[in-house]
Amino acid sequence: MEYAFYAEQTYLLKEGCVRARVLPAQEAEALGYEDGYTVQKPEGKVYVDGFDSEAAARYHLEGLTDCRIMN
Structure with missing residues (x-):
C-alpha cells in the first residue's frame, strides 16, 4: 500500500452528513x-x-463539515 492509513468518507445523502473512519493500510x-x-x-x-x-x-476528517468519525 502507498500509505500507512486511509480515511474512508461516506457522504450520506439522506442524512446530509459524512460518516468517516480511519483504517490502517492492511x-x-x-x-x-x-x-x-x-x-x-x-x-x-x-x-x-x-x-x-x-x-x-484524523485532522483531514475533523475539517469536514458535519462529519462523524466512527472510530
Missing part, C-alpha cells in the same frame, strides 16, 4: 481501497484518501 487493502478510490453505494458516495499518519487522516 484493512484498507482488504476492502480494495487505494488513495483516490471512489464508489457510489446505496447509502451514499464513498471517498478514500491516503495519509502517512493516523493523526494526519
